[in-house]
Amino acid sequence: MYFKFFLRLLKKKQDSREVKTFYDNVVSLARNEDLYIKGGVPDTIDGRFELIILHCHLYIKKLISLGNEEKLFSQNLINYMITDFDRSLREIGVGDLSVGKKIKFMVSAYYGRANAYDKAIKNNNKTLDEVLKKNLYGTIKPKNSEIIYMKKYIKDFLNLLNSKKNNKVKDFFEDNIIIKKIS
Secondary structure, rough: HHHHHHHHHHHHHHHHHHHHHHHHHHHHHHHHHHHOOOOOOOOOOOHHHHHHHHHHHHHHHHOOOOOHHHHHHHHHHHEEEEEEEEHHHHHHHOOOOHHHHHHHHHHHHHHHHHHHHHHHHHOOOOHHHHHHHHHOOOOOOOHHHHHHHHHHHHHHHHHHHHHOOOOOOHHHHHHHHHHHHHH
């Protein structure tokens, strides 16, 4: 009985380390300087938030398509992302009373953007320009060349994700770092 409890605890700790490492890779991708220079995404808190959401959602969409274990991993990834947002807000000095409201807004923003990106990508990118302008570039007016760069980046990212023939989270997790090559 104690042994089973210990094994579950050990597995949970290992799973949380994998989620953290995976999320750290997502954040690393979102900090790719080409996205800010060539893609024109504002190098601000909002711009970084938008890129984390974009990358995280594209990964999660792929993971969910792989099976039940990956769906659970995806939910843990979302939970970790929200925890990181909470921590980040507190680090920049947002008061305790405001953090909950801001997190609620950020979670809502994540799901809204995920839905918008899915619809735009499903429509063969016909509406992706508008979705990118509204979300990724929400605070600025991007150049046409920047939108073209971001659309190509997203297409290449999706192609790379879809080219992986992964059956388990661990396989996908090990390949995660390779995706940095798309820029």
